[in-house]
Amino acid sequence: MGISGVWGSFLRRGRAGAPAGGHLVEIWHVRYARERGQDVPYFIASCSCEWISDAHDEADPRAEERVREAARAHSPDVAESMTYPLD
Numbered sequence: 001m002g003i004s005g006v007w008g009s010f011l012r013r014g015r016a017g018a019p020a021g022g023h024l025v026e027i028w029h030v031r032y033a034r035e036r037g038q039d040v041p042y043f044i045a046s047c048s049c050e051w052i053s054d055a056h057d058e059a060d061p062r063a064e065e066r067v068r069e070a071a072r073a074h075s076p077d078v079a080e081s082m083t084y085p086l087d
C-alpha cells in the first residue's frame, strides 16, 4: 500500500464531523513515521478538503514554519494548535 492509501485512511478517520466543503487546515506533528519507511518525525498540514502539504522532517529547524506557510497559502483558516494524529 502506498502513502496515499495510508494517508487516505487517516484522513477519513480524522475528518469525521468536519464541515463539508470547508478549508480548515490542521498542522500535524507526526512523531511515528514508520509508514513512510523511516523513523524521522515530520510536520505536515492537512486540510478538511483532503489537500495535504509536503512533509518536512523535524530535523529541519524551520519545518513547522514551512508547513504553516504552505497551509496559509492554501487557506486562511489554519489551526493555531498542533495535532498529534498517531499518539
Ligand SMILES: [Zn+2]
Binding pocket: 022, 023, 024, 047, 048, 049, 050, 051, 074, 075
Ligand atoms: Zn482545503
